[in-house]
Amino acid sequence: MNDFPFGLVGFDLDGTLVDSVADLAAAVNHALAEIGRPPLTIEQVRPMIGGGSRVMLQQALTATGGDERLDDLLPEMLAFYAAHIVDHTRPFPGVLEALDALRKLGITLAVVTNKRERFSLALLDALGLTDRFSCIIGGDTPGLVAMKPDRAPIDLLLRKCGNSGPAAFVGDSIYDVDAARAAGVPVALFAPDGGGVPGANAVFADYRDLLPTLTRMAKAQPTI
Structure with missing residues (x-):
């Protein structure tokens, strides 16, 4: 057992996990x-x-x-x-280490993106990231009725992986923030160049700060 506050962490893909x-x-x-x-x-x-x-x-x-x-x-x-899907696309600095740290704690990881599923899988495969995630939801994944900013992709995530425990989401745009908040999931915003998006529960600029950010975000929530 560990005292990390979330059992499931979902991530957006473009602009969040990878610089594409x-x-x-x-x-x-x-x-x-x-x-x-x-x-x-x-x-x-x-x-x-x-x-x-x-x-x-x-x-x-x-x-x-x-x-x-x-x-x-x-x-x-x-x-x-x-x-040309990974001619220049690479994970942001610190992403691999942060994902591996979460997995070491037993946290279930997922990707929820508006990118079409076949491109999402091809990109993650090419970068050697696929195996780190328990589920990968693209913008056209079967069973999905709408894309972010609709809450439907987050709801699908919770149906697929929700038995892992309390969930958090990590994204970089208003699409991510609106979808997560609509689904009742706290959301941390990755903003490497500063700035923010209204409605985000927390903001971080460096993946070395992801786990502390999620922990602080959980403490600020009335319920998880």
């Missing part, structure tokens, strides 16, 4: 180039990430002149991304 913005931006720019649009910078693409591939491309198209070609370009973008 360069590969996502390359895929977006490949789609834009197909219709002669100018490329976007990584910093322009970064805030477009989190709502799933369709939302990301729609925002990129809107920013460069209109989204009337969205349905045509989405398969092009996804095919390019599948071929």
Whole structure:
């Protein structure tokens, strides 16, 4: 037994566990180039990430002149991304150590992302991360009725792994915060560049601080 306050910790993927913005931006720019649009910078693409591939491309198209070609370009973008999924994507510093520390305590770990399941699995497999997680829920996982910020993905997580004990969620965006809070799960926000999202129960900037952050977050909750 241990006195860690959570038995289950779920994580978002892009922007939370892995820094994937360069590969996502390359895929977006490949789609834009197909219709002669100018490329976007990584910093322009970064805030477009989190709502799933369709939302990301729609925002990129809107920013460069209109989204009337969205349905045509989405398969092009996804095919390019599948071929370049970990060209530059890497876990954030300290992620592996934090995950392994949680597992050593017997904590059940999961991924809940709006990224399509096949891409989520391919990315995690390529980085050697898959085996660290008891379940992986993507934006199109069977049984899922809606993506974050809807609470449905967190509810599915709890149905699959909820017997592990009290749950917490770790994310980096308003999609994560809104979904977790709607499901009644406390949420810690990973914000390596500072800032925050309204509604987060806690904020941390370095994965070396993840376990202490979760512990402090639990103590601040009236019930867990």
